[in-house]
Amino acid sequence: MDFNDTPEEAAFRQEVRAWLDANATRKSDDTQSNRARNDDPGLLQKAKAWQDKKATAGYARMTWPKEFGGRGASPILQVIYQQEEANYLVPLGFFDIGLGMCIPTMMAYATPEQLKRYVKPALHGQEIWCQLFSEPAAGSDVAGIRTKAERDGDDWIINGQKVWTSGAHYCDFGIVITRTDPNVPKHAGLTMFFLDMKSPGVEVRPIKQMSGGANFNEVFFTNVRIPDSQRLGKVGEGWKAALTTLMNERLAVGLPSGGLDIDELMELARETELEDGAAIRNQQVRSKIADWYVQQQGLKLTRYRTLTALSKGQTPGPESSIIKIVAAPKMQDMGAFAMELMGHAGIMKEDVPFAAGFQAQWIGGAGFRIAGGTDEILRNIVAERVLGLPADIRVDKDIPFNKLTRS
Amino acid sequence: MNFDFSDDQKLLKEQVRKFLADKCPTKVVRRVLDGNETHADDVWKGLVDLGVPALGIPEEYGGMGLSPLEVCVAAEEIGRAAAPVPFDSSVVLATEALKLAGSDAQKKKWLPELASGKAIGTLAIAEGAQPPKPRNTRSTFGGGRLNGRKLPVTDGEAATFAIVLANTGGSGDRAVSLVLVDLTQKAVARKRIETIDPARKHAELTFSDASAELLGGEGEGWRLLERLYDAAAVYFAFAQVGGAEAAMWMARDYALQRNAFGRAIGSYQAIKHKLADCYVKLELARSNAYYGAMMLTEDGADLPLAAAAARIAATDAYDFAAKENIQTHGGIGFTWEADTQFHYRRSRLMALSLGGPMAWKDKLVTRLEQKNAA
Numbered sequence: 001m002d003f004n005d006t007p008e009e010a011a012f013r014q015e016v017r018a019w020l021d022a023n024a025t026r027k028s029d030d031t032q033s034n035r036a037r038n039d040d041p042g043l044l045q046k047a048k049a050w051q052d053k054k055a056t057a058g059y060a061r062m063t064w065p066k067e068f069g070g071r072g073a074s075p076i077l078q079v080i081y082q083q084e085e086a087n088y089l090v091p092l093g094f095f096d097i098g099l100g101m102c103i104p105t106m107m108a109y110a111t112p113e114q115l116k117r118y119v120k121p122a123l124h125g126q127e128i129w130c131q132l133f134s135e136p137a138a139g140s141d142v143a144g145i146r147t148k149a150e151r152d153g154d155d156w157i158i159n160g161q162k163v164w165t166s167g168a169h170y171c172d173f174g175i176v177i178t179r180t181d182p183n184v185p186k187h188a189g190l191t192m193f194f195l196d197m198k199s200p201g202v203e204v205r206p207i208k209q210m211s212g213g214a215n216f217n218e219v220f221f222t223n224v225r226i227p228d229s230q231r232l233g234k235v236g237e238g239w240k241a242a243l244t245t246l247m248n249e250r251l252a253v254g255l256p257s258g259g260l261d262i263d264e265l266m267e268l269a270r271e272t273e274l275e276d277g278a279a280i281r282n283q284q285v286r287s288k289i290a291d292w293y294v295q296q297q298g299l300k301l302t303r304y305r306t307l308t309a310l311s312k313g314q315t316p317g318p319e320s321s322i323i324k325i326v327a328a329p330k331m332q333d334m335g336a337f338a339m340e341l342m343g344h345a346g347i348m349k350e351d352v353p354f355a356a357g358f359q360a361q362w363i364g365g366a367g368f369r370i371a372g373g374t375d376e377i378l379r380n381i382v383a384e385r386v387l388g389l390p391a392d393i394r395v396d397k398d399i400p401f402n403k404l405t406r407s
Numbered sequence: 408m409n410f411d412f413s414d415d416q417k418l419l420k421e422q423v424r425k426f427l428a429d430k431c432p433t434k435v436v437r438r439v440l441d442g443n444e445t446h447a448d449d450v451w452k453g454l455v456d457l458g459v460p461a462l463g464i465p466e467e468y469g470g471m472g473l474s475p476l477e478v479c480v481a482a483e484e485i486g487r488a489a490a491p492v493p494f495d496s497s498v499v500l501a502t503e504a505l506k507l508a509g510s511d512a513q514k515k516k517w518l519p520e521l522a523s524g525k526a527i528g529t530l531a532i533a534e535g536a537q538p539p540k541p542r543n544t545r546s547t548f549g550g551g552r553l554n555g556r557k558l559p560v561t562d563g564e565a566a567t568f569a570i571v572l573a574n575t576g577g578s579g580d581r582a583v584s585l586v587l588v589d590l591t592q593k594a595v596a597r598k599r600i601e602t603i604d605p606a607r608k609h610a611e612l613t614f615s616d617a618s619a620e621l622l623g624g625e626g627e628g629w630r631l632l633e634r635l636y637d638a639a640a641v642y643f644a645f646a647q648v649g650g651a652e653a654a655m656w657m658a659r660d661y662a663l664q665r666n667a668f669g670r671a672i673g674s675y676q677a678i679k680h681k682l683a684d685c686y687v688k689l690e691l692a693r694s695n696a697y698y699g700a701m702m703l704t705e706d707g708a709d710l711p712l713a714a715a716a717a718r719i720a721a722t723d724a725y726d727f728a729a730k731e732n733i734q735t736h737g738g739i740g741f742t743w744e745a746d747t748q749f750h751y752r753r754s755r756l757m758a759l760s761l762g763g764p765m766a767w768k769d770k771l772v773t774r775l776e777q778k779n780a781a
Binding site for chain 1: 693765
């Protein structure tokens with residue numbers, strides 16, 4: 001056992017480092033100055049420029065076939081690129097959904113002409129894509145969406161509302177799941193399209209989150225006209241297409257990074273005086289630190305097991321399905337506990353070391369436990385796909401969508 | 408990145424697994440639990456024939472000279488079967504203690520006998536009610552004679568020799584030494600004691616001027632024990648992972664076949680989420696155990712930290728799977744006839760026998776502090 005690269009991987013890592021050194025600035029040891037400034041108005045333009053450079057050098061989507069600008073490479077090489085890129089000050093994150101989910105769905109269903117038109121600009125960061133799935137009344141039960149698409153000659157007319165659409169405010173295109181037949185059970189009446197986000201009748205409104213940020217949007221469709229040529233898959237087979245998209249979501253391996261973790265908690269516990277001395281000497285505090293350390297290590301090492309499979313050209317096991325189930329509550333609980341160590345001052349936004357960072361975890365953790373699959377849905381997935389337990393009884397399975405009880 | 412066992416190691420694992428599935432089904436565990444035998448000698452002999460006790464012993468001492476990784480895969484399978492054999496006592500603790508602290512003569516005498524299954528070794532640390540500490544150790548050794556009383560001692564009846572923690576007159580942590588004592592002599596009295604896990608027999612050992620010798624330096628006992636426990640924590644973690652996985656699948660199989668309110672109980676989220684949590688804890692434990700095995704194999708600087716993490720995660724996974732297995736079974740799971748009790752008993756035994764989670768969490772943070780200071 002070792003954590004070493006194979007000779008091929010090591011050579012590639014050297015190549016990547018040399019390229020990054022020549023094209024980007026390495027992060028300094030000062031973590032504060034490295035934090036990406038999300039409120040920088042020029043960030044999007046910088047990100048687009050970086051994406052173009054990366055795509056031109058062939059690092060943007062290495063696993064894609066050569067005809068689409070990839071290298072037909074093993075996923076492990078893409079991971080190595082990302083590991084190295086994480087050491088440099090480059091703007092990231094605007095293209096993950098488009099390239100990780102939307103374009104792979106296009107590759108499965110769009111025509112060769114359409115792919116010729118759309119893939120390259122997306123890869124080079126010139127056009128950004130979003131995924132329009134969730135709705136106010138359809139979150140975990142995404143097949144329960146109500147946005148309507150009605151046939152009108154060679155076109156479709158779309159009416160309805162999407163929610164939690166990441167990046168819709170700067171996106172150029174989107175893939176959208178709609179209901180084309182409410183007279184059949186819910187999964188059977190769906191159809192997928194792609195559309196220009198600047199189409200008449202599309203209105204994007206930002207959602208202000210509990211954390212204060214606004215990374216997501218509501219998107220309203222009012223008589224939006226889409227040509228039938230932009231349909232992805234057959235009419236009524238939108239669920240199948242949506243599964244293609246969501247399957248690619250699961251391949252996007254990774255953990256939220258950059259937040260405070262055990263090292264900062266230890267430092268806080270060393271510096272905090274409780275009634276019986278430094279917090280780090282308190283057995284309750286030690287017990288909690290140990291539990292979170294074991295989780296932190298467990299997640300990192302579980303990822304190494306997945307990478308090992310990729311490195312050997314094997315399909316990884318289901319072990320990575322535990323990652324968000326563990327990481328999200330850990331983030332929330334550790335943030336809350338760190339604040340508790342600070343006492344009443346833990347509520348203050350300034351003048352208390354680490355307070356802002358741990359408050360951000362405590363707040364952000366509440367959202368992370370929901371985004372991209374709730375704690376509960378993820379447990380269902382583990383129970384059903386890993387342990388082979390039966391799916392829940394679905395009382396709406398055989399009932400036409402328009403006869404269902406609505407929330 | 409090569410964070411996995413080799414194909415050869417997986418093959419060995421499969422071999423041990425098949426053997427135990429065939430020769431050590433749950434009815435054998437029950438036989439020992441209900442009966443008088445010290446251990447399942449038929450199963451133990453089979454494991455000896457497979458070479459399990461010899462795996463980690465160097466070739467010059469009659470072993471197979473393989474790495475800790477081979478011992479780890481065997482441990483996982485022993486744990487999965489909840490096998491009533493002297494693996495933890497003899498193959499892990501006694502063997503590792505000899506490798507760690509034994510003189511060449513001691514290794515020459517005992518390691519070949521351990522490898523061939525001729526001898527069974529064990530470790531005798533605790534002396535009843537208080538947690539083992541140098542200041543709580545009343546057994547004494549001097550002038551080649553051991554006196555005192557040790558309990559509980561795993562496989563104390565079946566063992567040929569024991570490695571005993573005894574007071575040798577120093578101060579503080581240097582008050583104690585490890586002492587090797589042949590248990591077949593008249594000056595040793597053995598008495599079976601009742602424990603929570605009758606499938607693993609325990610004894611009280613009384614030494615009255617028993618002939619014995621130091622294992623390792625005088626006053627080194629506590630330091631050696633800590634290093635021994637780090638290695639043992641990794642092997643135990645694999646056994647706990649195996650047991651946790653077995654308990655999880657036992658619960659899952661029952662959840663598929665048991666119906667309540669008109670459907671399989673495994674279709675209710677209360678059951679599904681509980682079993683998903685078993686899986687989550689199991690994978691966290693497995694990943695931490697792998698790293699412990701890796702550090703043990705390369706004798707890495709991270710071993711103390713990795714061993715503590717492996718132990719904490721594996722103890723949590725096994726405890727949780729074992730208790731929720733009973734809960735998933737409902738009333739039938741609480742009967743003497745049900746197989747659920749084997750893992751429930753074994754998980755607690757394994758959680759306590761090297762010191763419980765609270766002590767290991769304290770150790771882990773101490774080691775983390777040391778690492779951060781370095």
